[in-house]
Every structure is written in C-alpha cells, then in structure tokens.
Amino acid sequence: MKRLPPLPTLHTFLITAQCCNFTRAAEQLHITQGAVSRQIAALEAHLGYPLFLRQARGLSLTAEGQAWLPRIQQVFSLIGEAVAQIGEKRQALRLKAPTCVMRWLLPRLQQWQKERPDVPVELTTTVRHGVDFQRETFDAAVVYGPPPDATLACLRLFDEQLTPVCSRPLLEGPVPLRTPDDLQQHLLLHPATDERDWNAWLAEANVHLSNVSKGQHFETLDLAMSMASQGTGVAIGDWSLIGDDLSAGRLVMPFDLKVRTGLGYHLVFPRKPQPPGPLRELMEWLVEQAHAQ
Incomplete structure (x- = not known):
C-alpha cells in the first residue's frame, strides 16, 4: 500500500x-x-x-x-x-443557581451525570438571584423571580407555590395542627430573614397570627426544611422545591392550600451564540423533570 x-x-x-x-x-x-x-x-x-x-x-x-x-x-x-x-x-457545562433551588436541582443533576457522564456539569451556587452573562462565565443559570425579559432565552421550570410543611411526628403530636389557626401554638420557621412567605400564605388563608415575628429565621430554604423535618416547628416552603421530601415522608403538608406568588424559577441562557447541543439537551431534560412532578 x-x-x-x-x-x-x-x-x-x-x-x-x-x-x-x-x-x-x-x-x-x-x-x-x-x-x-x-x-x-x-x-x-x-x-x-x-x-x-x-x-x-x-x-x-x-x-x-x-x-x-x-x-x-x-x-x-x-x-x-x-x-x-x-x-x-x-467541556463541562457551567451552571449557576440560587441556593434555594438546590433541594430540587442537585438530585436531578446527579441523575443527569449518571445518564450522561459524557456531559459534565459544573454547578455554582449563590444566595443572590439573577445572572449577568456579559460579566459571568456561565453557560446557563436558574433564576428566581418574575419571568426574565426578552434579552435572554428563557425556559420555565415551575411557579412558586407556598405551603406550610412539618414532620409527621409534629403533625400527629399532642399540640393540635388541624386548622391554620392552630399555627398560633407552633414555632414558625422562616426560610429567609424576612417574613414575606408566611405573611403571603396567611393572608390567602385569611388567618391572623400574633406569633409570626416570633418565629425562627434562616438564611436558606434548605436550613428551614431541615429543621422542620426534625420536628422543630412548621416551615413555609415552595411545594415544587420540596416535592422529594414530601414523597419520601421527611415532610408532610398539614393543609391543602398552596399559594401562588406570581414568581417562579426559570432556566436562562444567552440567545446568541446558539447554545451547543449538550446544553440544549440538559435544559430540555431539566424542564421535563420539572413538569413531570
């Protein structure tokens, strides 16, 4: 030859x-x-x-x-x-996400890596919401808030739906928790330094409590949910983010009421240049996971 x-x-x-x-x-x-x-x-x-x-x-x-x-x-x-x-x-895909979505996002990224080890993902967490692709070197981000403006490509994950949650032992314990008024007898756990989430849910439930400001405040949703699962008190959380905890029985919903705030979680990425194939696949897969729950 x-x-x-x-x-x-x-x-x-x-x-x-x-x-x-x-x-x-x-x-x-x-x-x-x-x-x-x-x-x-x-x-x-x-x-x-x-x-x-x-x-x-x-x-x-x-x-x-x-x-x-x-x-x-x-x-x-x-x-x-x-x-x-x-x-x-x-090349690893670089993804940014707020800490409040970690309870939902992290298990799904772990599942993605099992199914697609050829498409690694580098995840950066932050307590701040939003992303600036001109200054930050991320391929995509999960953002919390109202729908982003048209300058970014946007895929909706889910809308925020607030609901109280607690451990089953606390729900079945000696202190009643049958109606929203019974929350007066329990420690309220706040997933943020403000009391906005509890106030929004109580307003929709038409309940007035005097112990809202006496509750325990945390800097992240994850901390509040962890304390609730240990029976410390009743936390307020986004139903979409804590679905895995509810399915596993780590948390239960004492009431059926879920309050939509008008905010939500979105996947965003630059419109130009066109996202590479693996990034599109990951974004679409995460959307499927969110809509399947």
Missing part, C-alpha cells in the same frame, strides 16, 4: 485549489508563496501526476486535481466535526 501524503500538504492543496492562486493561498496559510509552491510540487511528486495546470493567468485544476478536491474537502470536514463534537463533550 502506497504511503499516504503528509496531512499538511493535503491542507495546502485544499486551500490552493479553492483559491487557484499561490499568493492568496500563502496569505491564508500564513506561509510564503514559495513554501506553497514547494508543498504542491512535493505532493504531485508523491502522487505521480500533476494536480494543477500552471498558466499565465493563474492556476487551474487538472482532471486528477478535480477528482481530489471533493474528497479532501470531505476529509477536512470530518476532522473539523470530530474536533468540535469531542471537544464539546469534554
């Missing part, structure tokens, strides 16, 4: 065939015109037949050169696709 010609000379042939001019080919390849001429001559000597007709007005392809061109174009196209696809698979 005849030895294959060096790959650089094949690339030089491709560029020269597209230009049909040694000078322009040299400019694109960042080498001298003489180097282009020598590489083409070496390739022709290796093959045993000419690829170009040298004419006064420039170059033209011989019949053999015309037969070679589409094949060499295909070869370099395949190489380019392989470089892009393999590099894309190995």
Whole structure:
C-alpha cells in the first residue's frame, strides 16, 4: 500500500485549489508563496501526476486535481466535526443557581451525570438571584423571580407555590395542627430573614397570627426544611422545591392550600451564540423533570 501524503500538504492543496492562486493561498496559510509552491510540487511528486495546470493567468485544476478536491474537502470536514463534537463533550457545562433551588436541582443533576457522564456539569451556587452573562462565565443559570425579559432565552421550570410543611411526628403530636389557626401554638420557621412567605400564605388563608415575628429565621430554604423535618416547628416552603421530601415522608403538608406568588424559577441562557447541543439537551431534560412532578 502506497504511503499516504503528509496531512499538511493535503491542507495546502485544499486551500490552493479553492483559491487557484499561490499568493492568496500563502496569505491564508500564513506561509510564503514559495513554501506553497514547494508543498504542491512535493505532493504531485508523491502522487505521480500533476494536480494543477500552471498558466499565465493563474492556476487551474487538472482532471486528477478535480477528482481530489471533493474528497479532501470531505476529509477536512470530518476532522473539523470530530474536533468540535469531542471537544464539546469534554467541556463541562457551567451552571449557576440560587441556593434555594438546590433541594430540587442537585438530585436531578446527579441523575443527569449518571445518564450522561459524557456531559459534565459544573454547578455554582449563590444566595443572590439573577445572572449577568456579559460579566459571568456561565453557560446557563436558574433564576428566581418574575419571568426574565426578552434579552435572554428563557425556559420555565415551575411557579412558586407556598405551603406550610412539618414532620409527621409534629403533625400527629399532642399540640393540635388541624386548622391554620392552630399555627398560633407552633414555632414558625422562616426560610429567609424576612417574613414575606408566611405573611403571603396567611393572608390567602385569611388567618391572623400574633406569633409570626416570633418565629425562627434562616438564611436558606434548605436550613428551614431541615429543621422542620426534625420536628422543630412548621416551615413555609415552595411545594415544587420540596416535592422529594414530601414523597419520601421527611415532610408532610398539614393543609391543602398552596399559594401562588406570581414568581417562579426559570432556566436562562444567552440567545446568541446558539447554545451547543449538550446544553440544549440538559435544559430540555431539566424542564421535563420539572413538569413531570
């Protein structure tokens, strides 16, 4: 079997065939015109037949050169696709998310990595909401709040629905918790330093309590839910985020009322450039997970 010609000379042939001019080919390849001429001559000597007709007005392809061109174009196209696809698979997707969504997001990212180990995800958590893709090097982010403006591509995960939760031992304990008025006899756990969530739910339930400000405040939803699961008190949380805790029995809902706040959780990413295939797959998969609960 005849030895294959060096790959650089094949690339030089491709560029020269597209230009049909040694000078322009040299400019694109960042080498001298003489180097282009020598590489083409070496390739022709290796093959045993000419690829170009040298004419006064420039170059033209011989019949053999015309037969070679589409094949060499295909070869370099395949190489380019392989470089892009393999590099894309190995590069980790950079995702930003607020700590309040970790209770829902983290188990699903762990499941994603089991199903798609070829698409790693680097997760950065923050207590702040929002993202600035011009200053932050993330591929996508989960944001909490109203729907983002049209400058970002946006996929809705779920709307915020507030509801009280507690441990089953506390619910079945000696202190009644049958109606919202019974919350007066329990410690209220706040998932934030303010009391907005409890006040919103109590207003919808048409209940007035005097112990709201006497409750225990936490900086994250996760801490409040952990304390509630231990029977410390009754927490207020987003039903969508604590679905796994409810399914596992770590938490129970003493009341059916769920209050929509008009806020929610959204996946956002820049509209341009177009997101790579693996990122689109991850975003669509997370949306499916959110809508399935």
